[in-house]
Amino acid sequence: MRVALFATCVNDALYPNTAIATVRLLERLGVRVDFPAAQTCCGQPQYNTGYRRLTEPLVNRMARAFAGYDYVVTPSGSCVAMVRENYPRIGAKARAEGRGDALTHAADELAPRVVELTEFLVDVLGVVDIGAYYPHTVTYHPSCHGLRVLGLGERPLRLLRAVRGLRLVELPGAEECCGFGGTFAVKNPDVSAAMGADKIAHAAATGAELLCGADNSCLMHLDGMLRRADSPLRTVHIAEILASTEQEAAV
């Protein structure tokens, strides 16, 4: 099984610990993982802001960078959703505009192999207890694209429940959007902040020490709000919890 890591641009530039944790976790489970250096970004910011044509070079880049791998493991639900749901649309529109099938082929060839981290663990490797140890109280926010586009469902929660020492507390209104939404956060800052304020209030009310998620872009928004509010609550990516063991604490 040839497995590549798609770190995503946000993790590469801002949250390397999440990508490092993903590598360590996969290696601990016996998976040899590669990081093709030609990878950059899935193009979601451009696409969701209305710049579809500017996304096309990145679709091609992704397809080239990850050619030949059986799985492309990605610690970000929204980036996987971008590839799975929107790459075929980008291909279809290019074809409708008379620009051939190349993008459709690139999308069709890549999309089925790109998997979100918790999908890969639970569905492909078939593991739920991965020997992690994390002695903290944690609440989990399921980001919208993981929840509604990918249908991750119980996968992240099952993984967290199997972590030794971890106390999982339920987040009220968990299915509600945190208000990040990519460029939404800067184009509609007031509504975004109002949504974020409700999300962090719900998280704080659980008494958890950590607000866990599987999408660092959402967590970047929530962490920025928590720090602005001088809250003791911190955010953590699920990969960093799952990579922690009694021998080796979170990266």
Added chain:
Amino acid sequence: MSTPGALKTLSGGVYLGMPAFPEAARTSTHDARLRANLRRATHTIRARRADAVAELEDWPRLREAGKRIKDQTLRHLDRYLLQLEEKVTAAGGTVHWAADAAEANRIVTSLVRATGSTEVVKVKSMATQEIGLNEALEAAGIAAYETDLAELIVQLGQDRPSHILVPAIHRNRREIREIFRTQMARYGRPAPSDLTDSPADLAEAARVHLREKFLRAKVAVSGANFMVAETGTMVVVESEGNGRMCLTLPETLISVVGIEKVVPSWRDLEVFLQLLPRSSTAERMNPYTTMWTGTHRGDGPKEFHLVLLDNGRTATLADEVGRQALRCIRCSACLNVCPVYERAGGHAYGGVYPGPIGAILAPQLAGVGGTVEASLPFASSLCGACYEVCPVAIDIPEVLVHLREQVAEHNSGHRLERAGMRGATWLLDHPGALAAVERAAAKTRALHPRTLPLGPAKGWSESRDLPDFPARPFRDWWKANHTSEMSGE
């Protein structure tokens, strides 16, 4: 009845002179009372809808059927509309075709004038709001009285509707009592002097106030939820009985209906009469379903006019991605579940169609040229809750992004953003340059501020700290710790 001057509408149901969504939302998100009213109302109906839908094991199949019936009908819309016209005419009705709001208003005004009446009673109708019919009638000296309870509250309060199903959702009962107490006397029977804010008291005051209008009215104006092509039958579903009064008592009935409301057959109603009430009011069945076919001697209105309204619908139909918005049955489930609607409120959308469906409908009916219309496709975090609850499976996020493309392409205000996006794509298509930028950011990280006063970072850092850059990007960690057999470039 006089209504506020700001109610002039453009062709897509967007009000003139409204600010773009972000500016309007800047005010409304800080209105504590509005936020509390909306939160209570949307969360209540949201939970009830979920329960009502969960009762039906075949909901996903019903939803798929609703979607397919609408798509099939829209594909052959010309055929079904002609069949409808033929059947309505054969049953004694008269069919009028209106290309836009102005034409529809002219037709209705002249029909009312021909009756000699100077007032009409109205059944709640989005189509007549979209064209600004009440204002057009008022300009012609004809008073239009809304008879739906929430529409009455909006009209008496000289207010604007903020929700498709519950247009006064932004008001609580203390505010409603105040509106009834101070305004009812101006338009007819006053509210009782000992009016309390109990729902039963408020409903009774409205009932008594409206009864006088029902019994006097010679003309009624309605919309319709469905039009059955095979028999020319009109269908109105409602909860209060005011619709039944308006549709049966007056001598003349005028219905203004969007052309997308046609369904081929009565069998199709079976699907929609399950989908609609559970999605909108969370009821298994709505209390009143009124159906009529043309006119009948000695029973109901003597004259029936159907005004078929285009007003941007055929243009919407021409768009392969955007046309799915025409499947909408105006249930409001997407509004009730939307986190943006809940916090910004319906008025922030600047027109008669608020919420997620408004954000894809208004810019299509009116085009994305206006300030409000151009801002609406961006009034969403693309969380997808709307698509999940939509009873006819309109992929609202897909259409939003599709419309963002049109705005980004055609709106000169997006020039700087386009340049920025172009730069970002170049960088992201050159991993070496990207790595250099990441390294530079990492090296200077101690100097980065927590807030920035300019550009997109300003909107970000007004309420959030900027993230810290790490000591080194992931790709450098990888290089130091692994060798990559397949890495290119």
